[in-house]
Amino acid sequence: MEIALEVNAQGLRCPQPILRAKRALATLESGQLLLVTATDSGSLQDFSAFAKQTGNALVEQRTDEAGIHHFIIRRR
Incomplete structure (x- = not known):
């Protein structure tokens, strides 16, 4: 996967x-693909709902060992 843009939303x-x-x-x-990293636990539900509401595809969602959530979204 080729990420076109990354957004660091950690701590927000x-x-x-x-x-x-x-x-x-x-x-x-x-x-194109967007990678967002976040630490807010609420973002797990937020990004799933956001993708459904906007028609963008949530390609991948994972949490690493450090507790950072990674979301890859494909623009519609």
Whole structure:
């Protein structure tokens, strides 16, 4: 997977990770991938709902050993 843009939203609380992702997605072309990293546990549900509401695809969602959540979103 080729990530077109990365957004570091670590340390930010809801709704900031989603807002930053939304702004970043607006700069991408259809089909490009965005990687967002966040530490807010609420972002796990937020990004799933965000993808469904906006029509963008949540390609991958994982949490690493350090507790950082990684979300890869494909722009619609």
